[in-house]
Amino acid sequence: MNHAPPSSARIREERLLINHCRDFSAAYMGIQYIGWQAVDYPHTITHQTLDALFSIFETAEFEKAKQAFFLYHEAACTLVEMGRTMENEIIRTIVPKLAMLLVKSSGNRLRALSQALGRLADNCPAPDTPSFPNTITPLDIQFSSLVEKFTPPGMALPTEMQWTWKGRSLIARTETKIMGVIKFATTLDNINEIHWEAVWMEWFSKNPSGAENLVPKPVCIRDRYLFNITDELPEASPGTRYGSACIVFIPCPGYYEYPNLEGSDREQIQRSFFKSSLALGRLSSQGLFHTALIPLFHNRVQQDRRNDNGRYLWEHAGRLDQWLNSSLFPNFAASGLRDFEHIACQTKRLDLEHYTGEYLLSFILVAGSCFRNKAPHRRGTDNSQPHVDTRDLFCPDLFESLLTGVCEHYFKGLTEFETFDPAPFNIPALIEKLIEKMGRDEHMQEALRVQDQLAMDDEQFEQFLTERGVTDIPAKGEKDIILITGPHLGEFNQPISIPELIEFLFKFSAFCVSSLFLKKHHCTRNLSPG
Secondary structure, eight states, X not given: OOOOOOOHHHHHHHHHHHTTOOOHHHHHHHHHHHHHHHHHOGGGOOHHHHHHHHHHHHOSTTTTSTTHHHHHHHHHHHHHHHHHTOOSTTGGGHHHHHHHHHHTOOHHHHHHHHHHHGGGOOOOOOTTOOOOOSOOOOEXXXXXXXXXXXXXXXXXXXXXXXXXXXXXXXXEEOSSOEEEEEEEOSSHHHHHHHHHHHHHHHHHHHSOSOTTSXXXXXXXXXXXXXXXXXXXXXXXXXTTOOTTEEEEEEOOTTTTOXXXXXXXXXXXXXXXXXXXXXXXXXXXXXXXXXXXXXXXXXXXXXXXXXXXXXXOOGGGOBOBTTHHHHTSSOSEETTEEOOGGGEEEOOSTTHHHHHHHHHHHHHHHHXXXXXXXXXXXXXSOOSSSSSOBOGGGOOHHHHHHHHXXXXXXXXXXXXXXXXXXOGGXXXXXXXXXXXXXXXXXXXXXXXXXXXXXXXXXXXHHHHHHHHTTOOSOOOTTSSOEEEEOOOOBSOTTSBOSOHHHHHHHHHHHHHHHHHHHHHHTTOOTTXXXX
């Protein structure tokens, strides 16, 4: 290693930045130069080096520049790459200082700091996670042979057992309990996905994410979890079922007790939210993520046309499609997490930040639905006002308790730290904004664009409109068709109507990544964001 002192050119550049003597372009190039020097000569980093880079965030000179984000991002990434090494006492101050700066920032500064800190994630999947073959052949089996697995060997099935469909699942129940569930694939691709779900159930039974999180028991016959029923079912099946490929499991208590069901009390709701967020934190610390806590979309109709399948990427801060419908059946309940076909291993460094934000967004939306579901008929518009106002249904105290508790439990599961200070995140102010927008159905419209109409055949076009309440079917492909499908959070093709929510997600997710990084490097100093 070259132990030469820092070059005079770099020292001069640092001083110019500290004294705010550089215009935008020169400041950007100066940051890059300092970064290159730091990579080649890390031992030469001084307090002045850090002061020069942090000075970019301290001046208001660049905040209105058109490309301000890129300047802030370059400075933040340069600091993060220095801080990642944790090489000496000077460098070990970088990440805590960035975390403190993060929660005090907004706009382009916040976004740049959050995305840079998100790159600190270095967690990897647990070494014994299951592997999945590309294709799996279902075991052909008769319906009665599967049903026998609902009870222990030698025990007869209850005579009063009845069958009902719940979505694509055929459920056997008595008056007092659910005996078993047969879950069918809905598409050809989904056959593999439901097989993954059964394998993950088995894995979680051996690698629990917490005693509080209960997991169904999958049925395994001849080392197979995927089955093909060869005879008739006892009840007519819904149109969503794809063939007879299925998995079978014995549900745990509370598996179908969603927190936002009408009549759920405060304690039930909190218990469901908190045990699920704790389990998600523990999974995230292992590089495992639930990729669909609820279905989130920017635009559902464009699922097949957009590269992102219409999925909502909260980092883009776009309008959120049909938030109340998305919250109907969350993948967490009284038992804890559900629908394990959506479990995935980390593939990118930024996964931890992304899914942390997505989890918080999902919990917030489901919390909002807990209040709205007290009066599900109050929705959209009415004769007395342009949009329904349901803010009276919300309990600010409970909403704040849920969001604060979710943050605390997720943070604890992720980092194993017992304390989390919510004060710097100003959750009460966020709750006020959430109730204002989630309690008033201001944005109900979406547009079925001409190109999306032309992508459908005539039958699909008519069915799509009929399902959305259109009785007089217009001509296809002549003009955009306005549909009432909300409530949405934001106007069609516009930003989200609660920008404060996105800023909160940037702050909390990056703070979690930073805290986990510091914990892994045995640095507990200045972990508090305050």
